[in-house]
Amino acid sequence: MFKQRTITSWLAVGEALAPWRPLAEWPLLILVGVTGVGKSTTVEALQTAGLSFTLLPNRRELTDELIIGQMQTAAGxxxxxxxxxxxxxxxxxxYRQKYPGGMAHALSQLLVLPSELPTAQLIxxxxxxxxxxxxxAELLPRAYFLVLEAPLVVRVKRLLGRGDAFDKVSSIAQKRAEVGLVGLIPExxxxxxxxEEAELMGLVADGVVSAEDLQGKLKIVLTERANYDPDGARxxxxxxxxxxxxxxxxxxxxxxxIAALVRDRWV
Structure with a gap:
């Protein structure tokens, strides 16, 4: 098995061979929240506010880099x-079944190279x-956690409005929208x-979004709801x-x- 694999000039995964140091030793702000709570908008606000930090590869990128490939290989x-x-x-x-903590386990395996790190603080x-x-919280003792929250209906509307190519779901059967949200997705x-249901279905009735698009976004947020517990995490x-x-x-x-809160509490 590899001892260490470089991801960027200042980030690697594996054994902490000098001069690389474990991520646990660095000041880190971790954003906590499911899709549509406003994580990307918050990062932009932190940058606009002039906070000095370096972004780690985000959850999507680390999932590709550290998790999916490993699970595909394990399954042949x-x-x-x-x-x-x-x-x-x-x-x-x-991955969570194999490694309790899931993405947090993957994050705890990361290493930083101090001489190449652009800033002292990481997000x-x-x-x-x-x-x-x-x-x-246990493995990254210097980490702070910014818990971002928004109601389900707000998250669905944000997904409908942002046009992110990543927010797609395949193999979902289109059903008649006339019977309401349950007709689109039983969950x-x-x-x-x-x-809230009238508001979302009104977007379809008014032609603002298609029933298929609403169905896809509902599938995303409800699947996350089944896999993660935002209230429980907080x-x-x-x-x-x-x-x-x-x-x-x-x-x-x-x-x-929110950027002001971070400046007061973390910076």
């Missing part, structure tokens, strides 16, 4: 890029779920209020290290206000 499959979000969830679930986007954040039963962090947690409601607070 050809190593290839996977863009379908539901298939990616399957691979990451397999990672991001972790989610109780196991990941609990594992990270939506009992999740949204009547007002509470788990508050239990293990309240002084290391920054809470950011991305509906109640502007990106600039």
């Amino acid at each position: 499959e050809a190593v290839q890029l996977v863009t379908d979000r539901i298939k990616r969830f399957d691979y990451t679930a397999q 990672f986007d991001g972790l989610r779920g109780v196991e990941e954040v609990t594992y990270a 939506a039963a009992g999740v949204f209020t009547a007002e 509470e788990a962090l508050l239990q293990v290290g309240r002084e290391r947690v920054i809470l950011g409601d991305t509906v109640a607070l502007s990106p600039e206000e």
